[in-house]
Amino acid sequence: MHQTSDVCALKFQVTPGDLHQHIVLLFTVSVNQWRVMRSVGSLQLVLLLAWTSKAAGLNIPLEVEQPPTIVTHTSGPIIALPFDNTVTVRCEATGNPPPEYRWTKDGKDFIPPNIITNKTDQTSGTFVLHNKHLTQFQGKYRCYASNKLGTAMTEEIALIVPNVPKFPKEAIDPIFVKEGDPIILKCNPPEGVAPRQIYWMSIDLQHIEQNERVSMGIDGNLYFSNALQKDSRPDYCCHAAFSRIRTIVQKSAMAVSVYDNSTALLVVSCCSPTPTIKWMKMGDMLPSRTKMYKFEKLLTITDIEASDQGKYMCIASNSAGEAAHYFDVIVEEPPKWLPEPPQSQLAVTGSDVHIKCSVSGKPAPDITWRRNGELLRGERVLDDTVVIHNATPEDSAVYQCEASNNHGSILANVNILVMKTAPLMLTMDYQQYAVIEGGDIILNCRVFSSPPSTVYWVKGETAETVTGERFFPLQNGSLKINSAEKNDIGKYVCVAFNTEGNSTVTAVLDVKGTETWLLLSVSSSTTHCIHTAQLRCQPEYDKSLQSSFEVVWRKDGEEILLSLGENSRYLVDNEMLQIMNVNLSDQGRYTCIARTDLDEDNATLFLTVLDVPDAPKNLVISELQSPRNISLSWVPGSDHNSSVTEFIVEYEESQWEPGRWRQLQNVSGNQATAELALHGHLNYQFRVYAVNSVGPGPPSEPTERYKTPPAAPDRNPKFIKIQGHLPHQMHISWEPLLPIEHNGPGLEYKVSYRKLGVDDDWKEDLVKRHSLVVENTATFVPYEIKIQSRNSHGWGPEPKPVTGYSGEDVPTTAPRDVAVEVINSTVLRVSWTPVPPATVRGHLGGHNVRLKRNLLNPNKVLDERQSLSFPGKRTHAIVPGLEPFSEYSLTVNVFNKKGNGPSSDPVTFSTPEGVPGQVPILTASNAQKESILLVWGPPLETNGILTGYLLQYHLINETSLEIVDSQVKNITGADTTQWQLQGLKEGSLYRFHISACTQAGCGPLLAQESNTITPESDDNWQISEAVNTSQSFHIVDGLKPGTMYTVRLIAKRLLDNASIFEDVIQTQVKGERRERCAVGLKRDFSTHGWFIGTMCAVALLTLIALIACFVQKNKGGKYAVKEKEDLHPDVESQGMNDDTFCEYSDSEERPLKGGSLGSLNGDDMNVDGISRDSLVDYAEGGGEFDEDGSFIGEYCGYSGRVHRGSVSEPSGPNPGSS
DSSP states (O other), X not given: OOOOSOSSEEEEOOOGGGOOSEEEEETTOOOOOXXXXXXXXXXXXXXXXXXXXXXXTOOOOTTSOEEEEEEEEOOSOEEOOTTOSEEEEOEEEEEESOOEEEEEETTEEEOOSSEEEOTTSOEEEEEEEEGGGGGGGOEEEEEEEEETTEEEEOOOEEEEOOOOOOOOOOOOOOEEEETTSOEEEOXXXXXXXXXXXXXXXXXXXXXXXXXXXXXXXXXXXXXXXXXXXXXXXXXXXXXXXXXXXTEEEEOOOEEEEEEOOTTSSOOOOSSOSOOEEEEEETTBOOOTTEEEETTTTEEEEESOOGGGOEEEEEEEEETTEEEEEEEEEEEEEEEEESSSOOOOEEEXXXXXXXXXXXXXXXXXXXXXXXXXXXXXXXXXEETTEEEESSOOGGGOEEEEEEEEETTEEEEEEEEEEEOOEEEEEOSOTTEEEEEXXXXXXXXXXXXXXXXXXXXXXXXXXXXXXXXXXXXXXXXXXXXXESSOOGGGOEEEEEEEEETTEEEEEEEEEEEESOOOEEEEEESOSEEETTSXXXXXXXXXXXXXXGGGOEEEEEETTEEOOOOOSTTOOEEXXXXXXXXXXXXXXXXXXXXXXXXOSSOEEEEEEEEEEEOOOOOOEEEEEEEOSSTTEEEEEEEOOOOTTSOOOEEEEEEEETTTSTTOOEEEEEEETTOOEEEEEOOSSOEEEEEEEEEOSSOBOOOOOOOOOEEOXXXXXXXXXXXXXXXXXXXXXXXXXXXXXOGGGSOSSOOEEEEEEEETTSOOOOEEEEESSSEEEXXXXXXXXXXXXXXXXXXXXXXXXXXXXXXXXXXXXXXXXXXXXXXXXXXXXXXXXXEEEOOOHHHHOSOEEEEEEEEEEEESOTTOXXXXXXXXXXXXXXXXXXXXXXXXXXXXXXXXXXXXXXXXXXXXXXXXXXXXXXXXXXXXXXEEESOOSSXXXXXXXXXXXXXXXXXXXXXXXXEEOTTTOOEEEEEEXXXXXXXXXXXXXXXXOTTOEEEEEEEEEETTEEOOOEEEEEEOOOTTOOOEEEEEEEEOTTOSEEEEEEEOTTOEEEEEEEEETOSSOSEEXXXXXEEOOOTTSOEEEEEEEOTTGGGOHHHHHHHHHSTTOEEEEEEEEOOOBOTTOOOHHHHHHHHSOOHHHHTOOSOBOXXXXXXXXXXXXXXXXXOTTSOOOOOTTBOOOOGGGTOOSOOOOOTTOOOEEEETTOOSOOOOOOOOOBOSOOBTOO
């Protein structure tokens, strides 16, 4: 900038160092001219081209010798900042042979201190400077890359090492100014690294207020249009901030004193009042890109164009007049290429070469030509063009064109290569190509030659030129085949020739049959957070391309990097992508790409992630009609792809439950406000959370505390209970108000009560607890009660009375006229006359019917009592569950909560006979050819006087189990407990049913089965004499040696299982002498409590030991003894019936018992209701019997263990026993 003598006519100019893309006009500066540089974007473009410059327009393969081409270099200027540890200056070039580098600094040779080597261990042109020595390296650098064919060079690279900017130390005199006069406070900021920002502040770092009267100019000075008294202060400080070097410097404080001019008669101020500013362009409109700043004092034009050049004027005016300033704006620009830098050329020996350097700029640029970095002058240089006539290989070089003006410079390296050479094939011979059928393929044929070659293609050995509508030779020599077919498979030869010779290269083409395609599916297009999403890619491709096939996954265009670490949430298995622990960041567009070397296919889907809603924000409280009625509003957060169904408003209050949040109100999901009714005397805060289909989201931040004023209670207690624990008391209780419902301090309750229906005054009690006991009340009298709440701020609403009764007492009278109607042997109907209500003395609970039972059977004595309750008010009841053939005494009484009243006079009645109970036991024994002995016990419950028994027996077909013949026998003797059936069919199965009978009928049947014996069998049950219960064993003699016997111990007339023990034994063989054995009871059997009790209860019990000797075949298998008997039959023993005294052995091979319906392995069988009762079912003690009732313990000569099995009754000879 420079100043002329005319301060009214101003011209402006911006130099390239300003690097601004707009002009600024400020009327307060007194400079005369601005030159504005156009097209800073073009300047930046020039710098970018310099960074990536190459031999444009000529692509010579590196296999061919060629001069250097600079491919990258640092573009200046380089500003070394204080905190940069190093500065790197780059220069890289290509060429054949590889280039060597040299540098100049300020036009002189320079050896860089730290050269970097490249990947091929060759020295590069890049070097590094360290911070502490940077100052000595400040200057302008140029890089040269050279080989035997030429030298390329860069433009100048300026390295600037700025000093730390500082304001000069100076003593600034105070400024005294009259009120109304203008003031200029000069900043004069130091130069430094751009950008630089200027601030005016006080000593305590408070900004000086700027307005229409006070503003800062672009020069940094602070301008006051007119001074005021308030402008007086001692600390006006100018600060300069340099952001790139992180430095702020401050100028010494300046003092301003504005003195009063009231003593003057007339004072005319130059700028008071504050003027208004107006801008215009002479002869034209202001550009549309014009913007005003600094209270209209600063005019800025962005994106300068040539049409913006001209004269501008600003007018300052106030009530005292106006003043004008003029600005001449001249638009200039740095050099730029028209339309592009000169191109490198490959020329044939003997041809003419023209290199033209077309540039523009204002002022017009100067053009300098160089050859291999050396200045080029002479007849070949014609201003902006270099002409080489009849070029020879010696003219091959790098030519530089540099255009510059005062706004900058641009440089281009132009490689000129003059040669003649035969075609050089740069494509590998016999290159393999593959293409999917129907796809396109390009067969490469890269050729270098000078002059350029003619190229054509032939197929295979035919030497015929490849032609057809699907075959397209390309300009670079390659062959493109569209829509490849199977018959295109084969060899293709590229032929290139020129005047210097020819060359060929062969390409081999294969056409694949299957095109790659895929199907993309997902388990669900929406998923919840924390779940796993599965995306399946199902590709199809030519299997011969397996080695190159791969599947790649992308999300939103970015490839998903798969890691094998434990923390990886992505897993790919069989072309399926699994995303574990899905979160919101996983939502997006997923693309599966299946590709081979030849083709690829892709499919895309969008995955939506559902999550709980975000917390609402910006909660605002506003009062409605009163401070206790407010509106709460909020801004909903993101619903994360699932619509909000509701908002939950919660509150917390600090007085009663601080820190505990409680739900206050639910709001529909399409609303964002809630009207809340609050309690008084509480300090609230509120929060809101949203709920969607995934679940509840996090709560919002709580609101500020909101305190409600105290007030009277809003309601009275609820759930009032009136009870009487004592006859002359009334206990009143209620549910108290919650603490938050107190609405203020001093809560208490007023309880009012009086008798119902009596016009008495209300009696009142004031209590703080939530119960009251009223003494000295009449028994069970109705009262009406009211409870009203109050606090120190007033009473609650008027309560509604409720009705209750005072305490109860037991009833005083019994029901009268009790009558009984017997319906049947087990049910009766009882009726009565109700007692007077006043005598109940409480709420009627119901009636108790009490029964006392006596048996009508003179042989039995029983005293049994029972009671039944019938709730509610009634005059009769049905009483079930009576026992037949019994005498009852019945009474009735009423009861209430307090207890039972007196009983009525007893009423006596009898129930008729009923059918007896089931016979407890039925056994079939002593089976003969045509007869069987049946033994049973009388029923435990006769329900009357027994008249006899009904016996039915049926002949059974053992194959089909069907009944062949049936007979019925009435046994009239009530005391009869056995019966010998005669006239039965020998060797047959019979089923027996027996039931006890009274005059009312016969009871339920009990079944048993048994067989009669065959004529060949000698199996007869023999019964011993009675065995004394005090004995622990019994001797049975007269047995045959070497014979199997079934031994059964039964109880005579025991109302229980007739068989206590059953087992199979074998006698020993000792020559021809008689044998005998002893059957012993367990020594401690008679000492067991249950057995002794049973013996005592049945006075006439006789223990009968039945010893039966028969040999039968057992269905479970043969005994070893039986096999011997089959080989050596003993005729004498088969007919023996006399008792014999012998020893025996218990064979391990025998079954547990034979000749019975019981299971050989101990399992009970119950066919057609046949009795399998055991002694355990009837025992009253804790005996040690097994289910089979076995207790035989000791035998003489016994050497084996006792076998226990299921007890069953004998059923005659079994064909399988022996």
